[in-house]
Amino acid sequence: MKPLRDILLNRHRSVEPKLDRMWNETLAPELRGEPAPERRNVLLAVGLKLWGELIWPSRRVWAGLACVWVLLIAWNTASTDEPQRVASKTEPPTGMEFQALIEQRRMLAQLIEPTSEPSDKRRRSLPGPRSDRPVGVFAA
Amino acid sequence: MPVVTEREQLPVAQARAGNAEAWESLFRRYRLPLYVYVFELVRDEQTSLDLVQETFINAFRHIATLREDSKFGSWLFGIAHQKCIQQWRKRDRDVGLREELAATPEIGDNDPLELLIREEQEANVMKLLSELPLPQRSALLLHFVEEFSLEEIARITGAQVGTVKSRLHYAKRTLRQLLEKQSP
Numbered sequence A: 001m002k003p004l005r006d007i008l009l010n011r012h013r014s015v016e017p018k019l020d021r022m023w024n025e026t027l028a029p030e031l032r033g034e035p036a037p038e039r040r041n042v043l044l045a046v047g048l049k050l051w052g053e054l055i056w057p058s059r060r061v062w063a064g065l066a067c068v069w070v071l072l073i074a075w076n077t078a079s080t081d082e083p084q085r086v087a088s089k090t091e092p093p094t095g096m097e098f099q100a101l102i103e104q105r106r107m108l109a110q111l112i113e114p115t116s117e118p119s120d121k122r123r124r125s126l127p128g129p130r131s132d133r134p135v136g137v138f139a140a
Numbered sequence B: 001m002p003v004v005t006e007r008e009q010l011p012v013a014q015a016r017a018g019n020a021e022a023w024e025s026l027f028r029r030y031r032l033p034l035y036v037y038v039f040e041l042v043r044d045e046q047t048s049l050d051l052v053q054e055t056f057i058n059a060f061r062h063i064a065t066l067r068e069d070s071k072f073g074s075w076l077f078g079i080a081h082q083k084c085i086q087q088w089r090k091r092d093r094d095v096g097l098r099e100e101l102a103a104t105p106e107i108g109d110n111d112p113l114e115l116l117i118r119e120e121q122e123a124n125v126m127k128l129l130s131e132l133p134l135p136q137r138s139a140l141l142l143h144f145v146e147e148f149s150l151e152e153i154a155r156i157t158g159a160q161v162g163t164v165k166s167r168l169h170y171a172k173r174t175l176r177q178l179l180e181k182q183s184p
Helices: A004-012 A013-031 A041-080 A083-089 A093-127 A134-137 B012-016 B018-042 B045-065 B067-091 B095-102 B121-129 B132-143 B151-158 B162-180
Strands: none
Touching: A004 B045, A004 B121, A004 B132, A013 A083, A013 B018, A013 B045, A041 B067, A041 B162, A083 B132, A083 B162, B012 B018, B012 B067, B018 B045, B018 B067, B018 B132, B045 B067, B067 B121, B121 B132, B121 B151, B132 B162
């Protein structure tokens, strides 16, 4: 005949080595203020946790997204010209082209210059105050 | 039944001062009873080990909040009990059982019967113990494993003394019935 307490304790005595290991590996270092081994690898633990909880459960979705990105990057790279290639494609202007460019600039300058004049003319053509007008106008 | 009470000389004052040897001594004294209590509530070895570890870490950090050194045992079990509740909440299990027990009628019975169990009855008793509702199991374990008083069990579990008395009564009655049935 055994008391319940003894039965309970005896049933779990096999766990004592694990409890002792817990003391040596975690609790004693914690008490001494030393970082526990697992704390040293906190980044690794966070990474694994993220992997386990965020990425791994939806791995197909993440893999699909990664494929889409790879395709987009590949397509983007293939369709755009590199600056060096573009530069090499561009030929230096010939003398005639240069002359035509100067002529175009001159014409543009002529076109732009008189833009202020019409506004002055228009302002001048506007009727002034009645008191400024010649008397003959009223007589007619 | 061996007397396992807080009257024994425990180096709580030294532990409070941060003495590592004192803590080791307290750990060796309480590790198995605490593990048994937690295991019989959560029923998973790894979870129980984790909870015992968390309980001791909390005890290291909050020993300053312990008012009376003589209450170290019940204080420690109180931390473990809270850890178990957090674990239950995490699992979101057995809530119904806990609520059901909160409404158990109080019975003024402080049965001094000590359960003495024959070897061939052990397996059945353990099975029955695991089938007891959590609050009854908790009260019974605290009563038998550490011989805590009703007041201490009430403090550990956050229940009224009368409720604890009632839970113990029902738990003991159920176990006794089983033992009587199995008696030749």
